[in-house]
Amino acid sequence: MRIIDLSSPIDADGWEPDPVRHEVMLPAEGARHMSEEMKQHFGLDFDPTDLPDGELLSLDTLTLTSHTGTHVDAPSHYGSKATYGTPRHIDRMPLEWFLRPGMLLDVSDVGTGVIGCDRIKAELDRVGREPEPLDIVLLRTGAARHAGTLSYFTEFAGLDGPATEFLLDLGVRVIGTDAWSLDAPFTDMIRRYQESGDTSVLWPAHFAGRRTEYCQIERLAHLEDLPGPTGFQVCCFPVKIRNAGAGWARAVALVDE
Structure with missing residues (x-):
């Protein structure tokens, strides 16, 4: 079995909005x-x-914060209330979610902004199938090349609400990205909100977790080293921090050779 490191380091020398x-x-x-x-x-x-x-x-x-480096967001990070009940903290999440077959979706052509549902469906058509329930879906946006710089927080693409809901409706419960956030950059979201007045453009991928319980893996790395869109498992057990909204993870891909 080949092990591919998908994690970015916790680095006090890199730029962070909350310095390490x-x-x-x-x-x-x-x-x-x-x-x-x-x-x-x-x-x-x-x-x-x-x-x-x-x-x-x-x-x-x-x-440091629990959102530094590669980490898993818990449902409690998205808000204190949810339609399904009280959102769980990271120490209460089922471990079965974090060792599952993976699916890589390459959306690096999007650039900075929003990844819509049509783009996700087009990539699934290219892959040749939809993810199975509980598969871990990873988004390669290309943002990892900016890690450690200010650009990492402003130049990437994130899911919009319909795209997130589409994956969750397929039974996906863990979605990962090589970007700083599963949502579009703050600067992009706020600009679109100011132009439209539409509050649905603000953190839709995170707020989807108030309707369907799921976790995000943010700040992944080396997704380009994966053997293809499928054919690997993802292991991303979060550190067990009591009552926390996230936990650091050493995410890896397991490739059976």
């Missing part, structure tokens, strides 16, 4: 820290210089 703080405690600092902790909490003394090279273990402390 990554503080590293080096092994020598870790030895002194442990010595202080043992004395404070347990009343035990030990000399950190007795350790090999005076070092113990490194320690990383990160300050």
Whole structure:
């Protein structure tokens, strides 16, 4: 079995609307820290210089949102109420959703803006079939090339409401994208709202989750390395953060060779 990494890193050096703080405690600092902790909490003394090279273990402390890097959005991220009941947090989602056959839809020709239902149907015609219920559908928009820059948040394509509802009506419960959001960029949505006054253009892919329970995988990478539109499984188990609206994931594709 070949494993293809579909994840983007959490990188404190990249541009983020909510900056990432990554503080590293080096092994020598870790030895002194442990010595202080043992004395404070347990009343035990030990000399950190007795350790090999005076070092113990490194320690990383990160300050970031659960929507940094490749992550899975839970239904509770879309709102506090839904037509199907109370939206679930990420720690309550069924694991069966996150290890399923995958289907890749290449919509990289759309550019910046909206991916409509007709474009999704045309791509399914090219693939030759519709996704089965619980298949994980991945959208290759081409946005991953901008990861780590400001353009990543302004230059990509996202699903409109009808396109999202179409996939959900087929039984899809996890939709992924290599873009920053499954919706179109904020700048694009707000511009279209200001021009039309139509509130349905605002975050329709997210708000679809208030009518049908589903999850999104955002900020995927390396979708171009997949063997084709089908023929692989997606594994994207989210980190189990209690009562959270999202969880980081190391998303991979499993290709049976």
